[in-house]
Amino acid sequence: MASSMKVVLPDNSELELPAGASGLDAARAIGPKLAEQAVLVRADGKPQDLRLPLADGQRIQLLTTRDTSDPDALSVLRHSSAHLLAEAVRRLYPGVKIAIGPPIENGFYYDFDFPEPIAEADLDRIEAEVQRELAEGRAWSREEISRDEAKARFEAEGEPYKVELVDTAEGDISLYRQGDFTDLCRGPHLQDSKPIKAFKLTGLAGAYWRGDERLKQLTRIYGTAFYSQADLDAYLERLEQARARDHRKLGLQLDLFHLDEISPGSPFWHPKGMVIWNELEALRRRENAARGYVEVKTPLVYDKRLWERSGHWEKFRENMFLIPDEDHTFAIKPMNCPGHMLLFAQQLRSYRELPLRYAEAAPLHRNERAGTLHGLTRVRIVTQDDAHIFCAREQIEDEIFGCLDYAKYLYDLFELEASFELSTRPENKLGTDEEWDFTEGALRSALDRRGLAYTVNEGDGAFYGPKIDLHMRDSLGRSWQMGTVQLDSQQPARLGCHFVGADNAEHVPYVIHRALFGSFERFIGILTEHYAGAFPFWLAPVQVRVLPVGEGHRDAAHDLAARLPYRVEVDEADDTVGKRIRSAEVEKIPFVVVYGDKESDESLAVREHGGAQETLSLAGLRAKLATLAPWQAGAEPSLTS
């Protein structure tokens, strides 16, 4: 048995320690200051409580109160902050039951079962109590006990949620204690509360126990903590700035769309919003044509029998808009696929027709639950840039690859960085496991072949097949599903799709469902936030605004506007040039041309959004704009000059 061991420090030097030494022992061996400031040890890359033993040969890194932006260092600080919150709540609200309290991306939360509901106003009082704890100071100690002991302990304390957690916890049971508060917790935690220099409660929400809406709804208190007040201030400042990018705010300011309670979740698109929509539509049409898609149009309203056949009735009836008629019930389509499948099934198909790629961007209606609506990102009218690819088994991988390649092209065009997620068979799936092994495998190999990194969401697939989703974050960091590529091995048979193969036998095609923007609504919402409303030239609702300096320059300004084959406006308001420049800036118009006595076709005063100015000839300006919108209709150099 070895009585000593070695660990490797970040500078590759070795540190000799007694066998079984902890991270804190390592810190002490290096220096007392380090031991005091240490908050966490990273052992072979994994965050570990300072109190736990290191293993021989491990590469370690000690994180301290100076690692103020390290995610692991922030997590441990916030996890300990959550425990302080629980201690305060237990003291202030006798009879409260505690559930769980983990660190999260920008802070932490703790879930409680309060005997009486609390309101947001209570947060001040709770926060003051935590501040008092911080002023007093708290130190954490860790203890490992048996499962039975832990259960007995939490039963005695009247903490049913903790008892349940002990029952389902894996591995050893550990407790962390600070002051008179002891919590079931895997850790890691700080040594003491001194590093918590900034603590703030940020919100109150309902949250279901174990994330299951059939179980009791608990009260979740959100908070955040930092190693310095300046970091907290900077975080709050960033949040404030993010709100300025919010598409709901910009949509109104830039006159793109609005929402009205007369039709919740259904945007009214204004002329300027429609310019963006139509540019995306033109892009969709152009690229689909280039990639072998054909356009179709299928009905908006179908007898409910169709949805029973497709399998949607059973799962989504509650979310469909129904139209009762005398002896029928109709439903407005919530998706295009059954319509496309009926279209495919209308004729006897040959394998020579495959792959057959049907595209349609029809409005879909989904009666989403009231509390889920959100600006353009969660709506009741969803216009997907949809397509269904009917193909034979051996064509699947190439077609999936093609969709991913197409998606990559589109997202690169907007400089969007989507994260790819593969979702696998859900509990309520149709079809056999063998079928799913095959379809999931096909998606994986296409992702690998395209060289895309992805995460896996087990059990998140559609009921008819696995899918690859592209996710984007909004200005406040919320993740939204954008594009999706789904492989369906179930619906085509249910809806009677067949083709005759080279073997002269009938086969059922596979169908790839794909939408790459996802929906026009959500995509425009995310684009608005991505560009903070300053759309690139080719998308901008107004591309150029011409400002005649005085009344006498108006004719010349109009003349110039007419010779720029773009979306150009002349601002004739009786305002000063300064005021009109300001208006154009606020409206985030890409280019402003000021036209006065000094200007001519040889010399134009061109200002870009943001303030950069240059003098260009008309030809020079047109050349510049042409590079920014190479494919814009009517803007081809050959049509002008």
Next chain:
RNA sequence: GCCGGAGUAGCUCAGCUGGCAGAGCAACUCACUUGUAAUGAGUAGGCCGUGGGUUCGAGUCCCACCUCCGGCUCCA
């Protein structure tokens, strides 16, 4: 759907323990004809989310509903 907040002019927001509904911006009119982020003066603009209740009197207090916001759940 659930928990917590909010709804006042087109927009952003004031309006105290119940006592005549306000400001800035935008709009409109007039004057100015302007040189790169706000010229000046004036005018108009309100079912105080909707319905009910309490009160001599309700934007303000109570109840219900609608919508929005932050979460949870859901998301074909």
